[in-house]
Amino acid sequence: MDMGQGSSGGISMMSMMTPWLHFNSSSDTLLLQSWQPKSSGAIAGACIGLVVVCLLERWLSGIRAVMEAYWRNRILVITGTEKKNESSEASSEKCCASGPVIDSVEEQSSKPLRTTTFSRTLPPFILTHDIPRGLLYAVQALLGYILMLSVMTFQAAYIISIILGMGAGEMLFGRMGNIGGHGILH
Structure with missing residues (x-):
């Protein structure tokens, strides 16, 4: 397998990716080939977009926890x-x-002698519960993969934005999962 030459006129695949943490914006492709933020403003916009994706992922996680308690x-x-x-x-x-x-x-x-009754170990399949559960999980997995691919660019600004966004999202929405669990409001 020749990684040295691509199909677009001899461009090396390895030269398009910097495999260490960096802040420069020479050749970082974010998710799509046409999305290559090169200016400082474009990188800042991408970082803001990644923070929003992080907040949305943490919000979906909280919503899933609340819905799981409701479905239970x-x-x-x-x-x-x-x-x-x-x-x-x-x-x-x-x-x-x-x-x-x-x-x-x-x-x-x-x-x-007492007769022992056994309860279910697995909840029943209920279409109105399990379809939304699957959809919520799929969207949350999609957002997780978007964030993972963004980290794989090794762009330090993206990684810092994702870490800060996940922390802020957990601060805002992390309590939602503790409603029926072992939290203070138990």
Whole structure:
């Protein structure tokens, strides 16, 4: 495989990419062949665009977390698991509110054994939940690949913008994922 010559008149593929961190704008292609920011203003505009992509990616991550919690609650309502859990908690509180009950050996042996019910380990496939889940994930993956390809240019200004954009996005939207989790508002 000859990497020395491309199809466009002998241009070397390796000469178009600087494989180390740099700030110069001589030959950095950002995502598309026609998008080669060369001036300082064009690079600044590309950096602002990358920050916006980072903010959008972190926002989608937060939206996905909120929607996952919503879908999880909807599944509990649809399958009726929520009512079973509430009734078993209420009966255990009612039983044990007056203190521990100690049965004699004769009473324990005459009681029937408890039957164990198993709950689902995998939520059911619900089209109205799973299509949006897949679409949100696909868009988030697309944005992640856009950011990855931008980092692969080794343009230090792009990398700094992406790091700052991801940090700002996490500050703004990172709490959205902790609504039903182990956050303060649990």
